[in-house]
Amino acid sequence: MNAGRRLSLIVATTLFIETMDSTAIATSLPVIADDLGTEPIALKLALTAYLLALAVFIPVSGWVADRFGAKRTFMLAIGVFLVGSLACAASASLEQLVAARFLQGMGGALMVPVGRLVLLRSIPKHELVQALSWLTIPALVAPILGPPIGGFIATYSDWRWIFLINIPMGLVGMVLAWRYVPDLREPVKPLDWTGFALSGLGLALALFGFSTLGRHLVSTPVAIGTLVIGLGAMAAYVWHARRHPHPLIDLGLLALPTFRAGVVGGMLFRIGIGATPFLLPLMLQLGFGLTPLASGLITFVSAVGAIFMKTMAAAVLRRFGFRRVLWINALLASAMLAGFGLFRADTAHWVIMAVLLVSGCFRSLQFTSLNAISYAEVDPARMGQASSLSGMMQQFSLALGVAIGGYALLVASSLTGLDQADPVNFGWAFLTVGVISALSAWMMFRLPHDAGAEMAGRAKVGKEVAEQKAEQRSAT
Numbered sequence: 001m002n003a004g005r006r007l008s009l010i011v012a013t014t015l016f017i018e019t020m021d022s023t024a025i026a027t028s029l030p031v032i033a034d035d036l037g038t039e040p041i042a043l044k045l046a047l048t049a050y051l052l053a054l055a056v057f058i059p060v061s062g063w064v065a066d067r068f069g070a071k072r073t074f075m076l077a078i079g080v081f082l083v084g085s086l087a088c089a090a091s092a093s094l095e096q097l098v099a100a101r102f103l104q105g106m107g108g109a110l111m112v113p114v115g116r117l118v119l120l121r122s123i124p125k126h127e128l129v130q131a132l133s134w135l136t137i138p139a140l141v142a143p144i145l146g147p148p149i150g151g152f153i154a155t156y157s158d159w160r161w162i163f164l165i166n167i168p169m170g171l172v173g174m175v176l177a178w179r180y181v182p183d184l185r186e187p188v189k190p191l192d193w194t195g196f197a198l199s200g201l202g203l204a205l206a207l208f209g210f211s212t213l214g215r216h217l218v219s220t221p222v223a224i225g226t227l228v229i230g231l232g233a234m235a236a237y238v239w240h241a242r243r244h245p246h247p248l249i250d251l252g253l254l255a256l257p258t259f260r261a262g263v264v265g266g267m268l269f270r271i272g273i274g275a276t277p278f279l280l281p282l283m284l285q286l287g288f289g290l291t292p293l294a295s296g297l298i299t300f301v302s303a304v305g306a307i308f309m310k311t312m313a314a315a316v317l318r319r320f321g322f323r324r325v326l327w328i329n330a331l332l333a334s335a336m337l338a339g340f341g342l343f344r345a346d347t348a349h350w351v352i353m354a355v356l357l358v359s360g361c362f363r364s365l366q367f368t369s370l371n372a373i374s375y376a377e378v379d380p381a382r383m384g385q386a387s388s389l390s391g392m393m394q395q396f397s398l399a400l401g402v403a404i405g406g407y408a409l410l411v412a413s414s415l416t417g418l419d420q421a422d423p424v425n426f427g428w429a430f431l432t433v434g435v436i437s438a439l440s441a442w443m444m445f446r447l448p449h450d451a452g453a454e455m456a457g458r459a460k461v462g463k464e465v466a467e468q469k470a471e472q473r474s475a476t
Helices: 003-027 029-036 041-066 070-090 094-122 125-154 168-179 195-211 218-239 251-255 258-289 294-298 301-310 313-320 323-343 349-373 380-417 425-437 440-445 458-474
Strands: none
Touching: 003 041, 003 094, 003 125, 003 168, 003 294, 029 041, 029 094, 029 125, 029 258, 041 070, 041 195, 041 258, 041 380, 070 094, 070 168, 125 294, 125 301, 168 195, 168 294, 168 349, 195 218, 195 251, 195 380, 218 440, 251 258, 251 380, 251 425, 258 294, 258 323, 258 349, 258 380, 258 425, 258 440, 294 301, 294 349, 301 349, 313 349, 323 349, 323 425, 380 425, 425 440
16 A cells, blocks of 8 residues: 555654544534433533633644654553543442543644654655545544434443544554654744643643533532633733744734634534534424434535535635635625524424535535635644644634534523423524624635635736726726
């Protein structure tokens, strides 16, 4: 087998187990909550804990790989992820599951970014596109397999097997990494430990405090105190980053209009999208009475739509440009997200699946556009910092979306006086996250008309149009 393809498939195994694990657990939340003796909404903490760990540790993944060697770091990351998986399977309470998911996320934060870094550094540029295409396959396939597999396990077996099925593939990945992954490393600058402490603790405490305000895990005064301390640490990091010569996270990148739109606007959009894997399975199972398997066999079609749009995204951007696609598509995707709340128990399943399929197309187009436009103005020297900041904000916004979705459901229940599982409450929750997602369109609308023209393949077309207009003016 070609060395580049083999290396891509080794890294792909880690991306596969990480993605399938996340999609499978979302389908099984009601069953897990019942077994652990807690409310299904409280399980939002199990989702946010994993995403939060990614946000905290992704920014240091490159430094750790360069300091200790890529092979060693990659293998250790897989090992930590598998230990976290075993701990999740052994959890007997919500507290244990949340802690285990955070440990799992620590491994995931190093596992995939370091693997991708190995590919970028060890594969010749002329082979890189093909190698990365092999890497993206599991990211597309796993969301299709995850919901049905998770639903099948939760319906006919013990939910703990969702985490145990990671073990064989993870062990195979470790063995293959030991044999074939090169032990690359680069000279490292001193790590900004103060910045890491402030940003990590700030993100962790702020999101933990916000997520536990609903009296889950800790009392309300403790949750408020944690939230305030976290926000204070985040503010302190902003002050620190402006004075440090090499900050862990370069906030100066936000001065670039396209990067700011991609990261900050993308954060608003992802808050809405991040709530979907939490709210939708709960509505289908608690509100409509479906089994986890039936729920998974419905929700997986969203990933099918995402794959279909991947084949068309470049052509759409080339035809309409980033700015027009981003702000119009943000409104369309957000409207469809809010529309999920109109589903009822007697809605035909084919109708729900059709809406989810089209919604997956719009969501995929927006993610592809956001991921590309974020780097349109970033110079190569700052690309690593830009990638770290973008990755951190993506995971943080998804975790925030889960927390906001849970609160929207609680508030709706208290206002309507209906049980939390009533479809009416889910309607208000989806409307809330849909509106937040739609707010991102304003930042996209303010982009320059030619934003990302070169990346979209429109720069040459724009130049030709300008030349034609100039010739017409000179002729008259």
